[in-house]
Amino acid sequence: MTVAAIRAVRLNHAVLFVADLERSLAFYQQAFAMTVVAREPRANAAFLRLPRSGNHHDLGLFGVGAQTPRPRGSLGLYHLAWQVDTIEELEEARLTLANLDALTGESSHGATKSVYAHDPDGNEFEVMWMLPKAEWGAYESAAPVDRLDLAGEVARWSGVRTAAELVPLDES
Structure with a gap:
């Protein structure tokens, strides 16, 4: 039996279980300027949107x-990854997360440059910037974990x- 693959274009949203809804809302609103x-x-739930999201x-x-x-x-889930548009925004994210005492690390994965943090419940997340696709080169099929030289980047x-390079045109 042949199974047709699902033609998804991206992960649309993530949902997390948290201990204290109001504490987590405050964190994500402060860290990402999300709005509720x-x-x-009835479910003790809230749904947030990023400022530049069309979602x-x-x-x-x-x-x-x-x-x-x-x-x-x-x-279970290891981490979520939030993409920023410019390397300067990644630099700003690093400072924001450090100021929130949430920053846990950083690395270069070749095609992506990343900082890592955790929310109040210990859920790890990544904020990453991706090189222009035309510059991936050898990184197209590799994902190294190297030291990040953010100032150099x-x-x-x-x-x-x-x-804007997120979703390629559908060629089929």
């Missing part, structure tokens, strides 16, 4: 009360916007 677009009190919502949060955190490296890629 809807609330569902209905980018993140859903469901408050479930305090629980023992899942051990790092156990089965800003000097090299200043003003280069790449978010």
Whole structure:
């Protein structure tokens, strides 16, 4: 039996279970300037949108009360990745996350440059900037984990916007 592949174009949104809905809302609003677009009190849930998103919502949060955190490296979600349009925005994200005491690391993956952080419940996330697709070269089929020289990347890629390259034209 042949199974046809699903023709998705991107991940539309993520939904997280959180201990304290209001605490998590405050964090994501402060970190990403997200706005609450809807609330569902019966489910203790809220849905947030990024400022430049054309999406209905980018993140859903469901408050479930305090629980023992899942051990790092156990089965389940590792992290979410939020893309920024310019390398300068990645530099700004690093500062914002450091100011929120949420920054946990940074790295270069060749085609992408990333900073990592965690939310109040320990959910890890990445903020990343992608090189222009024409510059991927050897990185098209590789994902190294190298030290990030963010100052050097800003000097090299200043003003280069790449978010518009997200969804290629459908050739079929």
